[in-house]
Amino acid sequence: MDFVTGSDPLLAAAVLIGGGALLLSLALLVAILLLRLRLLLRLAHARRFAERWHPVFAACAVEVPEAAPRLAPEDGALFLQLWLRAQESLRGSAQQRLNALATQVGADRLAVQFLSSGNPGREILALVAVGHLRLAGVWPLAEALAADAPPVVSLAAAQALLRVDSVRALGRVLALAAAREDWPVSRVAAMLRECDVNDTGPALAAAIGAELRAAPRGAGLARLLRLLGATAAEAARPAVIEVLAHCDRPEVVAAALDTLWNPEDAGHAHARLKHADWYVRLAAVKVLGRIGVSSDRGTLLGILSDPSWWVRYRAAQALARLPGMNRDALARLRAAAQDRYAADMLGQVLSEMEVA
Amino acid sequence: MNPEQLAGAAQWLFLGYFVAVNGGYLLLYLSALAAVHRQLESQMLEELPHAYSGLEPPVSILVPAYNEEATIATSVRSMLQLDYPEFEVIVVNDGSRDATMEALRSAFALVPFAEAYRRRIAVKTVRGIYRSTRHPNLRVIDKENGGKADALNAGINASRFPLFCGVDADSILERASLGRVVAPFLEDPTVIASGGTVRIANGCTVRDGFLESVALPERLLPLLQIVEYLRAFLFGRMGWTPFNAVLIISGAFGLFRKEVVVAAGGYRSDTVGEDMELVVRLHRLHRQSGKPYRVAFVPDPICWTEAPETLRVLRSQRTRWQRGLAESLTLNLGLPFSRRGGAPGWLAFPFMALFDWLGPVIEVAGYLLMALGFAMGVVSGAAFGAFLLLAIGLGVALSVCALLLEEISFHIYKRPRDLAVLAAAALLENFGYRQLIALWRLEGLARWAFGTKAHWGEMKRTAGWQKGV
Numbered sequence: 116m117d118f119v120t121g122s123d124p125l126l127a128a129a130v131l132i133g134g135g136a137l138l139l140s141l142a143l144l145v146a147i148l149l150l151r152l153r154l155l156l157r158l159a160h161a162r163r164f165a166e167r168w169h170p171v172f173a174a175c176a177v178e179v180p181e182a183a184p185r186l187a188p189e190d191g192a193l194f195l196q197l198w199l200r201a202q203e204s205l206r207g208s209a210q211q212r213l214n215a216l217a218t219q220v221g222a223d224r225l226a227v228q229f230l231s232s233g234n235p236g237r238e239i240l241a242l243v244a245v246g247h248l249r250l251a252g253v254w255p256l257a258e259a260l261a262a263d264a265p266p267v268v269s270l271a272a273a274q275a276l277l278r279v280d281s282v283r284a285l286g287r288v289l290a291l292a293a294a295r296e297d298w299p300v301s302r303v304a305a306m307l308r309e310c311d312v313n314d315t316g317p318a319l320a321a322a323i324g325a326e327l328r329a330a331p332r333g334a335g336l337a338r339l340l341r342l343l344g345a346t347a348a349e350a351a352r353p354a355v356i357e358v359l360a361h362c363d364r365p366e367v368v369a370a371a372l373d374t375l376w377n378p379e380d381a382g383h384a385h386a387r388l389k390h391a392d393w394y395v396r397l398a399a400v401k402v403l404g405r406i407g408v409s410s411d412r413g414t415l416l417g418i419l420s421d422p423s424w425w426v427r428y429r430a431a432q433a434l435a436r437l438p439g440m441n442r443d444a445l446a447r448l449r450a451a452a453q454d455r456y457a458a459d460m461l462g463q464v465l466s467e468m469e470v471a
Numbered sequence: 472m473n474p475e476q477l478a479g480a481a482q483w484l485f486l487g488y489f490v491a492v493n494g495g496y497l498l499l500y501l502s503a504l505a506a507v508h509r510q511l512e513s514q515m516l517e518e519l520p521h522a523y524s525g526l527e528p529p530v531s532i533l534v535p536a537y538n539e540e541a542t543i544a545t546s547v548r549s550m551l552q553l554d555y556p557e558f559e560v561i562v563v564n565d566g567s568r569d570a571t572m573e574a575l576r577s578a579f580a581l582v583p584f585a586e587a588y589r590r591r592i593a594v595k596t597v598r599g600i601y602r603s604t605r606h607p608n609l610r611v612i613d614k615e616n617g618g619k620a621d622a623l624n625a626g627i628n629a630s631r632f633p634l635f636c637g638v639d640a641d642s643i644l645e646r647a648s649l650g651r652v653v654a655p656f657l658e659d660p661t662v663i664a665s666g667g668t669v670r671i672a673n674g675c676t677v678r679d680g681f682l683e684s685v686a687l688p689e690r691l692l693p694l695l696q697i698v699e700y701l702r703a704f705l706f707g708r709m710g711w712t713p714f715n716a717v718l719i720i721s722g723a724f725g726l727f728r729k730e731v732v733v734a735a736g737g738y739r740s741d742t743v744g745e746d747m748e749l750v751v752r753l754h755r756l757h758r759q760s761g762k763p764y765r766v767a768f769v770p771d772p773i774c775w776t777e778a779p780e781t782l783r784v785l786r787s788q789r790t791r792w793q794r795g796l797a798e799s800l801t802l803n804l805g806l807p808f809s810r811r812g813g814a815p816g817w818l819a820f821p822f823m824a825l826f827d828w829l830g831p832v833i834e835v836a837g838y839l840l841m842a843l844g845f846a847m848g849v850v851s852g853a854a855f856g857a858f859l860l861l862a863i864g865l866g867v868a869l870s871v872c873a874l875l876l877e878e879i880s881f882h883i884y885k886r887p888r889d890l891a892v893l894a895a896a897a898l899l900e901n902f903g904y905r906q907l908i909a910l911w912r913l914e915g916l917a918r919w920a921f922g923t924k925a926h927w928g929e930m931k932r933t934a935g936w937q938k939g940v
Contacts, residue, residue, distance in 0.1 A: 133860030
């Protein structure tokens with residue numbers, strides 16, 4: 116092997132690769148320097164831009180400035196970011212004036228252009244902006260994004276639809292919320308809480324009823340019920356009762372029980388305290404924690420021996436919340452408890468009461 | 472085969488190895504570059520007000536502590552101030568021999584708490600559970616010594632929330648750390664674990680347990696580790712993200728779906744690399760069952776840690792890490808040999824086994840045999856020089872690639888001088904430091920092979936950057 120003596124082509128290749136790597140490193144170092152330079156220039160531009168526009172946004176608290184600076188299209192994203200922050204910090208009519216300013220400088224047109232940019236960051240920025248601006252013209256585009264885009268963009272699109280026209284959007288957004296398992300229920304619930312509960316209640320009731328008839332075995336029904344639980348829309352209660360009467364899927368039953376607050380519904384919880392699935396029993400015990408009465412004491416004491424830790428814990432908490440129950444009474448129940456698990460759990464809840 | 476033929480064959484092997492390992496990392500770099508680019512596209516989201524508000528699931532933060540009397544109160548105080556809607560902090564005192572428990576008791580006004588403790592995962596005896604009268608979301612478990620994994624399992628047993636975050640007691644966090652690492656769980660319901668980039672805190676200013684300002688350390692050893700961490704996290708882990716093949720989530724700050732970990736049996740207490748072993752095991756079990764899942768990694772710096780400043784401590788840390796790596800891989804050999812191994816089993820596992828687990832053997836042997844051959848006159852000076860040029864040239868290129876990725880993404884080190892210092896470190900680490908690390912990793916491998924007993928990773932911390940303690 117000539118490599119050993121230094122004349123092999125392999126040796127030349129090694130020198131070439133090693134030397135090439137060092138040259139590449141040098142080129143990359145130059146690239147790093149150029150990137151840093153570009154960053155510094157961009158930051159300086161953003162600073163100057165903010166200094167120019169902040170007084171204009173601040174003036175919107177009183178009136179829309181007659182002569183706003185010209186907005187260059189390449190500064191559209193910068194403008195929308197600052198404008199959205201201003202939207203968050205101002206309230207009432209000042210927000211309307213900010214909308215007027217955005218229209219005056221052409222930011223509404225830029226936002227619409229961003230919606231078709233294919234860049235998720237710009238799309239989201241634009242969707243939040245068109246929601247504030249209530250641009251009804253973007254409805255088909257936002258609706259398509261809500262249906263087909265990845266979760267973060269589609270959720271922003273759903274939010275935009277709700278802000279533009281909540282009554283019109285609710286049915287569509289709830290249908291998507293039932294179908295799209297990649298939409299976190301809590302995110303949709305946060306959006307729905309921004310809407311008028313007089314609109315969301317009937318819309319949720321209709322969506323739950325439709326889902327019960329169309330896809331009673333699908334995951335959408337439980338998702339809609341969890342949304343109802345998070346928005347506490349009383350108007351949808353009849354739909355929940357209908358679900359409990361016609362559906363026995365454990366996850367649906369648990370989600371339905373989680374929405375119950377009305378004392379008239381205690382029977383639905385009692386009927387499921389011995390359910391085979393622990394999370395259904397848990398949901399039923401939580402109902403008693405919300406609406407339980409003194410006569411539930413014996414039932415809850417029995418549940419303190421449930422095999423599930425969480426069911427025992429919630430039963431002990433429900434006991435502590437019953438009308439007329441206090442620390443001494445709970446301590447007496449603990450002392451009398453025959454079951455060690457029941458005594459331990461009552462001890463924990465007593466300890467929590469002492470620290471609180 | 473005569474000595475010359477043997478030396479020639481060895482050179483082929485070593486050169487081939489060096490090209491393969493660096494080529495592999497280069498491919499990972501390209502993957503990381505694409506992943507970071509995608510991340511930057513959606514970075515605008517963070518600029519938007521309340522982009523994620525109202526959807527964060529509650530999190531249990533588990534803090535295993537062993538002989539941490541000097542820093543535990545500050546660390547816990549910083550965790551209690553995290554910017555996150557709902558969380559609880561559970562400190563697990565793992566039979567400390569110092570005054571860790573007393574420090575916690577006096578700092579947080581602890582009182583005994585009669586918890587109905589659930590032993591979902593078997594752990595050493597729990598001596599007592601305490602609750603803070605000042606912070607309702609803080610509990611302390613005092614238990615017999617059983618190691619870090621056992622302490623984490625005890626925390627999991629006591630946790631109330633669906634996600635738990637294992638945090639080292641000496642980790643330095645940013646207020647937004649938890650929110651950042653939770654984000655993947657919000658975007659994808661199949662995410663079972665999520666981790667982020669760990670950075671080196673030496674040289675930085677820390678006040679009340681939070682990072683106040685970023686700067687480079689003055690000492691050489693931690694400086695070289697900064698470049699090493701950039702390589703390891705920005706493309707060693709980010710590169711595997713698009714393939715759902717991240718095999719390591721740092722124990723310093725990692726978020727997991729609790730029920731998934733409990734179903735897998737919790738952390739193994741018979742390994743020193745319990746954090747990596749758990750992630751590899753989760754991959755193995757999920758691949759076997761065919762359940763959809765994702766292990767996520769966010770490139771954002773979420774946690775800062777103090778790097779060893781002496782060779783002795785660094786050696787101890789690296790031998791332990793290597794041993795943990797070996798244990799994690801050998802305990803999960805079913806992953807690469809499964810018909811459902813996928814990217815984690817068929818790509819990431821062999822990559823790690825070949826280049827990280829067994830790599831030190833080839834690397835150290837390569838350097839030694841080439842040097843020995845040169846000394847004995849079997850290898851020519853030109854060949855020896857070419858070998859060094861190749862090994863060092865590729866090493867420098869990879870380190871500079873990591874610096875470029877850092878500049879594209881986070882550019883955390885603000886001063887132009889920092890860039891120059893880091894570039895110098897990227898060059899310098901190839902002259903002795905990397906070879907020394909390879910040697911220690913080989914030692915770790917030997918310790919694993921000969922079965923030396925595992926202990927808590929004790930490290931003498933200087934915490935010289937800490938203010939407001």
